[in-house]
Amino acid sequence: MNDTIRMQISAFIDGELPQNESELLLRRLCQDRELRQQAASFIALGRMLRGERSIVGQERLRARVSASLDERPIAEVGDPAVRRHRRYLRPIAGGVIAASVAIAALLGLRQTVSLDDPKDGRAAATVAEAPADMLYTVPSQPDDLLRQYYLYHGLSSSQLGANSINARLVNLQLRQGEIFGSDEATVPDETPSDETNPGAAASRP
Amino acid sequence: MTTAARNSAISVGLLAPWLLSCAVQADDYSPHDWLNRMASAVQSTNYEGTVVRVQNGKTEALKVVHKIADGVIHEKVVIQDGNGLEIIRSGNEVHCILPDSKSVIVEEWNDRSTFFSTLPSSDIRFGNEYDVGILRHERVAGRKAVLLAIRPHDDYRFGHRLWLDVETGFPLQTELFGIDGKAIEKVRFVDIKLDSEISARALMPSYSTESFRWITETRGKVTPVELPDWTNDSLPPGFQAVSTHEEELPGRSKHRVTHILFSDGLANVSVFIAPKTDAKISRRSRLGASNSISVEIADHYVTAVGEVPVMTLEAIAGSMRPR
Numbered sequence: 401m402n403d404t405i406r407m408q409i410s411a412f413i414d415g416e417l418p419q420n421e422s423e424l425l426l427r428r429l430c431q432d433r434e435l436r437q438q439a440a441s442f443i444a445l446g447r448m449l450r451g452e453r454s455i456v457g458q459e460r461l462r463a464r465v466s467a468s469l470d471e472r473p474i475a476e477v478g479d480p481a482v483r484r485h486r487r488y489l490r491p492i493a494g495g496v497i498a499a500s501v502a503i504a505a506l507l508g509l510r511q512t513v514s515l516d517d518p519k520d521g522r523a524a525a526t527v528a529e530a531p532a533d534m535l536y537t538v539p540s541q542p543d544d545l546l547r548q549y550y551l552y553h554g555l556s557s558s559q560l561g562a563n564s565i566n567a568r569l570v571n572l573q574l575r576q577g578e579i580f581g582s583d584e585a586t587v588p589d590e591t592p593s594d595e596t597n598p599g600a601a602a603s604r605p
Numbered sequence: 606m607t608t609a610a611r612n613s614a615i616s617v618g619l620l621a622p623w624l625l626s627c628a629v630q631a632d633d634y635s636p637h638d639w640l641n642r643m644a645s646a647v648q649s650t651n652y653e654g655t656v657v658r659v660q661n662g663k664t665e666a667l668k669v670v671h672k673i674a675d676g677v678i679h680e681k682v683v684i685q686d687g688n689g690l691e692i693i694r695s696g697n698e699v700h701c702i703l704p705d706s707k708s709v710i711v712e713e714w715n716d717r718s719t720f721f722s723t724l725p726s727s728d729i730r731f732g733n734e735y736d737v738g739i740l741r742h743e744r745v746a747g748r749k750a751v752l753l754a755i756r757p758h759d760d761y762r763f764g765h766r767l768w769l770d771v772e773t774g775f776p777l778q779t780e781l782f783g784i785d786g787k788a789i790e791k792v793r794f795v796d797i798k799l800d801s802e803i804s805a806r807a808l809m810p811s812y813s814t815e816s817f818r819w820i821t822e823t824r825g826k827v828t829p830v831e832l833p834d835w836t837n838d839s840l841p842p843g844f845q846a847v848s849t850h851e852e853e854l855p856g857r858s859k860h861r862v863t864h865i866l867f868s869d870g871l872a873n874v875s876v877f878i879a880p881k882t883d884a885k886i887s888r889r890s891r892l893g894a895s896n897s898i899s900v901e902i903a904d905h906y907v908t909a910v911g912e913v914p915v916m917t918l919e920a921i922a923g924s925m926r927p928r
Contacts, residue, residue, distance in 0.1 A: 549877050
């Protein structure tokens with residue numbers, strides 16, 4: 401396996417290989433048994449070096465492959481084209497399943513990080529250890545308080561230098577909702593806020 | 606050899622060392638050098654262009670103009686779709702123009718923040734929770750870009766991909782990606798002019814706002830807190846409290862809220878703690894790349910908001926304790 405393929409596999413595992421290259425890689429793995437074996441060794445070595453647990457059962461991995469394939473747009477089952485091609489698919493199905501094991505190893509590795517990560521359990525335990533009086537609140541309809549929280553979070557985060565385009569636009573969209581709402585919501589009862597054209601930035605670039 | 610061919614060969618010969626030096630220079634930068642270049646570029650580069658922002662399957666196009674004159678930031682952002690919102694910034698003063706409702710919201714922004722300050726510049730950035738690497742070179746908006754990936758080591762935070770202009774370090778495209786590697790939010794320039802001459806007219810509002818309703822947004826009283834009444838000793842790895850304030854929310858001055866900002870240097874989570882009242886708050890919500898969850902602890906609503914996975918918010922909010 402050359403460095404390019406190794407880097408491609410690594411990027412694929414990290415979810416950083418572009419879609420078109422991912423498809424090419426998967427296609428190549430389907431067709432090249434030797435490459436599949438090399439890829440599997442590469443993955444196993446990587447997992448061993450990271451001290452991760454071994455890949456759990458092929459069925460689980462196959463299920464992941466299926467789940468992954470299900471994400472792609474497919475023709476309707478009743479589509480005549482699908483029915484026509486189904487019989488041609490049968491002879492190669494076995495090969496595809498065999499190939500899927502190596503591909504599943506790739507997909508599985510990419511997707512099982514959260515499942516295998518012991519930190520997940522720690523998070524769950526943290527929540528579970530919360531005091532007995534900690535209850536989820538009931539969702540409500542108009543949630544002005546939450547809007548203000550999003551707003552203030554954005555303002556505080558941008559002071560740390562975080563991406564402010566998102567925070568600003570989200571905030572603006574929230575405020576737009578307020579503006580389009582009632583005046584009561586627009587103008588807080590305790591804050592003098594309406595002014596007549598104070599003149600400033602908009603007219604002095 | 607013809608004269609033209611000979612001239613071409615001479616030109617190539619003369620250019621080759623320069624081209625080679627450019628390539629070597631770009632390749633010599635470490636990932637952290639690139640991030641520093643980016644931080645510098647977003648603060649000092651004048652630019653104008655069109656940005657496409659994709660979030661939750663929704664695509665939005667924005668026209669952006671950014672100019673720094675005498676150290677003062679001037680920006681204009683116009684949303685191309687929908688109702689044509691405009692944001693005009695001059696220094697700290699910002700006017701958000703809402704043409705549909707004939708309104709202008711006037712607010713004050715922190716001078717450090719810009720539209721494309723994509724990463725925190727604090728000393729705690731990247732702790733041990735992320736690694737950063739150069740992936741490859743690509744083209745974005747017709748310019749050569751280097752792709753950097755900032756990958757989290759666990760599932761408590763999202764990752765970032767940054768396409769930085771090779772010449773200037775300016776971020777031409779940014780992506781926030783989740784645990785599954787899929788993009789949660791993309792911001793990409795489809796065309797951009799860097800360090801171009803920007804006229805004053807380009808920064809003017811597109812509307813006459815004389816007849817508009819002007820609203821000044823003021824933030825409620827904010828008081829720093831040295832020793833908060835609430836603590837958390839079970840934070841996810843890498844997160845630490847960076848500031849605590851008592852916030853007075855507009856229109857709700859009777860209810861002061863404790864606002865604790867946690868950060869791992871890259872991802873930020875705000876926790877708001879308010880006495881329990883009749884006003885319910887949504888248990889879980891999502892807005893763009895931000896999530897929120899709210900829980901009740903000791904007769905208080907504890908609400909966590911941040912651009913992190915829900916499990917991180919649950920871990921932080923659920924482990925808040927009164928002292």
